[in-house]
Amino acid sequence: MSWWSRLTNVFQSERLALDLDDEIQFHIEERIRERIASGMTREAAASEVARRFGNPLRLRETSRDVKLMPWLDSLVRDLNLGLRMLRKNAIVTIAAVVSLGFALGACVAAYSLVDALILRPLPVRDPDRLVYLAFTTFRPEQPEAETFNDPLFVSLRDASHDRVDLFAMSTQVMLPAIFESSGEKERVRTQYISGDAFDLLGVQGAIGRLIKPEDDVPATSIAVISHAFWISRFGGSPSAIGRRFTINNRAYQIAGVTDARFIGVEPGRPTSLWLPYASYNPRAFGNAQFNWFRILGRLKDDVRPEVAQSALQTVFTSFRRERQGLFDPGTSSTDRERLIHAPIYVRPAANGPSPLRHQFGRSLWILTVIAGLVLLIAGSNVGNLFLARAAAREREMALRLSIGAGRGRLIQQLLIESAIVAVAACALGLMFATVAAPSVVGMLTAPGDPVQLDLQMGWKLLGFAGGLALLTTLLFGITPALRASRLAPMTTLNTGGGRSLTRTGMFRPFVALQLAFGMVVLFVGGLLALSFARLSNVDPGFATSNVLLLDVETTRRIDGSQQRTAFFNLLDRLRLVPGVQDVAAAEYNPLGRAWTAFIRLPGKPNEAIETTMSPVSARFFETMRMPLVRGRTFEPKDMEANAAPSVVVNESFARRYFGEQMPVGRGFEGRFNMSNDTPTQYNIVGIVADARYDLRKPAAPTIFMPLRTSGTIHVRTAALPAALVTRLRAEISGTDSQFRVTSITTQSAVLDRTMLRERLLANLATFFAFVGLVLLAVGFYGVLSYSVVHRTREIGIRLALGAGPMRVIRTVVMDFGSVVLIGVLSGLAGGAYLSRFVEALLFDVQPQNLLSFALPLGTLLLMVLLAALLPALRAARVDPVIALRSE
């Protein structure tokens, strides 16, 4: 009988008992029938058979024992013995459980994030048949684009409908919805979708109806909300259906709620509201320049993605060829060909297309690997612990072997001990993970656009943790167990519990493993920490402290020029608030998105130059402390609608396009207004120092132009910005104001947000590296101490024979010299290998750099030396007389 059926027997002992009864009952019945057949009465037959059988209960017990008892019994005995043994060394056991549990918890937490963001398929019908489209852009900063325009979508959909059903889902935005009942603006994560999207995804409605193909008409006003939003906003009340609200002055009415499992197609950013894409900005339709939605699709049965791709490629290429006029005017003919033949990709969308995954996916994998390595370090400690324990019990083991215990039984017993440790560590790890994972999600979150990952601490995770614990146990428990079972009883018993010199050698494999893993963790952690440090030290070229950023919106509909005047008046009013040093506005915050446009320089009429454009108000450079290099900054008169078009450029622009000549007073042609066909002549009035709009890149040539209508208000404050918030808010939404504040943040918070990924990686990797280092030091200390204690006699002899203390120290420590070397070298190799996957995430740090290697190497060696210090001193202080007498 296999061990599995035994195990099931243990858990199904009730059934087993019934089966045994049934078998015996059958026998009794047959016997009685036979007796009756040979002429006995039923009663006589029954009593004879009963006499013959004796007590059926005892029979059952005997049979049951045969099946279960020996194994179960040994299991219970081993468990008891194991617990007793572990309790005897309570502190060591607790250390093992805590370190293993912590590492396990880190692994489980990392895995739960990876699962939620990367692995888990969308809760839709047949997620494996879902795809999304992407195409090459040939732009290094964003090599692939995933958003498409309406005419292209229509062509692609119509041309491939026999292979794949394509549907559109816009990128998600937080939009201000005003519900009729409250009149307040509420920011709701909204997505516009084509009418067949829900149907093709296979999403069901909880109540009401979902968006359907017939809603693909401009007059539509239907809206669908998510289950979570239904619960949080309407308390799950059926009266939510029929509620009216407006978004961007367009009226909608809630018609249905999606089923609770579906929270959108973008992991991490659950959708609250779906609107028909026909209700989107009318200018987007028929416009091949307005890229605003993703194309997803469901492959038809038996259609492979490549087959769908070939059909889509043809349409994509001819679409681009027909619309070459839309390419940048400066594009060369070879680039033109390249753009026309840009490949379109059909990507699996089983887990949903996710920008969050683009941003953090690789980082999470790296953290998972690092957590795994820390687990291996902790596991090696436990492995050595069990080795030492097994060595201390060699006599006991040898005795048991010599009186006939099976080697299998000994292995079983030792493995059970490590299993107890693993189960305890697993429980601890799960507890740790339930706290750690959500806090990491918190770190991914940018204000105003919360990340919500469904971490699902369920059976799957429990299984993962259990599996990991089991694997660790086997990996690190099996060596000591096998070692113990291979003992030769005679030698062990004769030598009095093994004073064998090879004893300390048994720790070598785990010590080498630990050092190797520790080296990798330190190396990768060091790279990430260094990268973050370099990035935070980048000077963005403007002062980031004491700047408040306020976004405002109009409270009622007013036309552009009125709004502009009102907005500039507001800026003037804010300037008078006590504590405010300066106020300006800009359409794009530095470190935010930027807008690029084409200009022509004098003397080069055929050359269109793409530059970054940044519309700003007067006093912007003063507010942001961007130094003026030449000429003047903007004045209020530059902002007037009929003013001569003046611009300020940055140094990069001046240097790139005007070289040594100073461009102040010169001009260029630009066409910054789409509706305006005749280019305007702009005059350069000043040059300011470079400021980075992206910390990772040198400043791009930039043109600052006068603010058009309104923008983000930048307020420089004298003291801590937070203190002024209420005052500013009151001023903006004061009695005669036409504005209200939609969001407030600080420039330093924006700066922090741009380094979100680097900070996350650096913090967690450094933390793991630290933990790994501590575990490693503790482990190495333990091993050395053990080896000194067990070699006391040998050391005593050496000292007695005249060896100096230094020599003794060297003997003890050098015992592990080669192991340290092997471990560190293989760790370096491993780190160099892993760094290839990390390199893409690094800023200004080369893994091949000497510093990148020297730093972790130095730290590790220092730690090893520190860990060796105490045991080495103890070795040197051995008193030969005492050491020799103790035998």
Place this chain on the structure above:
Amino acid sequence: MSRQDALQGSLPLLVLKLLERRGPLHGYALATHIEAISDEELRVEEGSLYPALHRLEEAGWIKARWMKTETGRRARVYDITATGRKQLDSEETRWKTITAAVGRVLKQA
């Protein structure tokens, strides 16, 4: 010597042999077969038959499954396994050697 004792130690051998020759059998059939073939010389004690069967099953020499009899009653039926056949071979040889040896001693003593 009672008839029951005569079986001591040889019950597993007989069970294996019967299962090899006569295919899958339930406990009751095994008992009646042994009794019938030995002309009632060997009596199978139920109290030892079932533990023996379960021990053989535990050792992996026979395997059991539940079947329906002609009367529709659920019966546990045993069958010999490949390792069981090997075991039977060696047991049988051993038994023959011993009985032959004992016979020789009885004859020539």
